[in-house]
Amino acid sequence: MRLKSYFAASVESALQTASRELGEDAMLVYSRESSPEARHLGRYEVVFALPESARSAASAAARPEPASESSPSPRLDAVFLDQIGQEMKRLRKALETARPRIAENVVPRSIQDLDLPPADVEYLLGELDERLGDIRRASDAVIQRHLRSVLRAAIRTDSRIGLTEGSRQVVVLAGPPGAGKTTAIAKLAAQHALFKKRPVHIVSMDGLRIGGCEQLATLAAILGVGFTAVDTSAGLDRTVREHSGKDLILVDTAGVGPKEWPAVEDLAASLRANERVETHLTLSASAKTADLLSAVQRFEAFGPARLLFSRLDETLSCAGVWSVARQTGLPLSFVSDGQQIPENFHPATASGIIDGVVGAGENDEGAEDSVEQPGVLART
Ligand SMILES: Nc1nc2c(ncn2[C@@H]2O[C@H](COP(=O)(O)OP(=O)(O)OP(=O)(O)O)[C@@H](O)[C@H]2O)c(=O)[nH]1
């Protein structure tokens, strides 16, 4: 058995060259992006195995026929055309099967199954390559074992809130319409005022919409905590000054879709610049990952410091949550997994999120939910 590498700009063109040169007995062993040293030879390296018996046939096939002085024989032409026909059939078959085989060879099944965006798949392959040498040689069981800790190391959590070390007095929830902001404010207010007995004040900046703030005003009355509706960032500043003795000021904002954006640009800029404000970008875990990442880009204007995810009860996978947390570098603060106030609301934990990505598994020894590095969107 002999191994032979073909380098080309695409896997398909390497397949074509190889099948021309090596014949039908050549077997595709694996394909991958070329190493940096071999990149000048072609972007992909496709490796074939050729059995000894086939080698002599292949070299005979590659050897040119001796030139004939006589006119071309019609029988030879027919044989030649038949050979081309066979070759075309074989190539078509090879190309039809090439894509799934390439995918299986390059991206292990355990990573493909996570259904992550290409940037995250690339990240995971790089991290696993670093730990395991070449992951294409690692069994799926070994990959699974390391995958959990690689996933975990990529995200951070931080559920400190209010006037405690490392967090700010004013917590603003901002996000797309229907993301679960008002419900999350209600849950936070109930947990902190009722159970932790901390002085809390609720502010609604959703007063312009009919019924935008009634729900929170009613809840504040039930909890016995203060409530103010404000329309502008100047109004918010005033309220924060008036309630500076409170431990936690929770601010609900109106949902902002792509079309409403111009109307909130000033508010976003002023919240971003406010030293006392900590904005938690609130997103639905059941939204498509691409839509979540596009919302993250829009809400960068608010200078979010954390991520809060609702509707964990409505999705089978936390892959989107993990992807957004990794790509933004922002810590996850809380997760909501139902409509019940205040029960369905919990501090985010890395192990909980990873369970939601790859299924429940053993906790990584010594792994802690971390808060150290600043995220790319985090306030500087
Ligand atoms: N299943 C489920 N439903 C939720 C969750 N969080 C909120 N909801 C429901 O989602 C709906 C919208 O929630 P809201 O809290 O009003 O969302 P919002 O972001 O304030 O919406 P806007 O103010 O319109 O932008 C309500 O019916 C909530 O009960 C959750 O974690 N799981």
Ligand SMILES: [Mg+2]
């Ligand atoms: Mg709301």
